[in-house]
Amino acid sequence: MDEYIYSQSVHKDFHQVMSFLIKFLRENHDKEHTKNFFSKAASYIYKPLIERIRKNGLSEMEKHLKRVFDMEKGKYNLTSKKDKEIIFKVKKCPAIRYLKKTGSEIDKNFCFCSTELVNKAIAKECGYNFSVDYDQENGKCVQKFWKEDK
């Protein structure tokens, strides 16, 4: 992610519109378009982050996750093993929490698109694996980035 984005003030209503974008794709276009859009957009948008991970390893993903979740006051626990693995346990997702607090609709594909597709694309671009188990209803998930032993 470009440095500028981390430094900006947070307008949480954008989570509502993100949920709508996901719903719009799901209702108007087939699943391949949803997958295509989020995967390609992530590879392009996160290019600076992808380059940093390629150069310095998973510690850059660790920094990124901490910065965005701290910006929005999320609750999480992160453990890492050098450059081999990150396990990121989200205890309170700030996006889900805000959407629930404001009584907003949360599209059923919200976590699939904004976490699974996006992080899978970033990991793939850098030669890592990514998996996530999420409980969208409760705003919890366990994300894992890892590299296979050669």
Add this chain to the structure above:
Amino acid sequence: MISANEFILFYNEIFKYLDKNFGKQEVEKLWDGIKNTYCKKIEDLVREKGLKGMSEYWSKTLKEEGGRYHITLTDDEFIIDMHYCPSMGKLLNTHVKPYYDYCGHCSALFKEIIEKHGFEFDYYIIDRNKGECRLHVRKK
């Protein structure tokens, strides 16, 4: 999670994706959907408080979003002189290329809502590449 700060970058990319694959009318369909779903808050304020409601709405959202702007509110006018749009600023300060009609979303979301409550709505893009524009609302 795509953070609220990263949202604008995806918002911009979906315009490009829809335009490329389905044409500009699909982008306009998306804007229409956003207007009908998420612009209720401003519509209620415009209906109940008129120009003051517009000022209340944008004073809050622009304060949260950042940017540089000046709001003018008189008895018969509401004006936003946007010197540096926070939304376009997120595109101009990253490697992401803005959609050619990125600024079009603003008019698409607000013009109809404001005009149907007895106002004239004019939106002037001064310089997209500098995030400069002017939104001018007058009582009819």
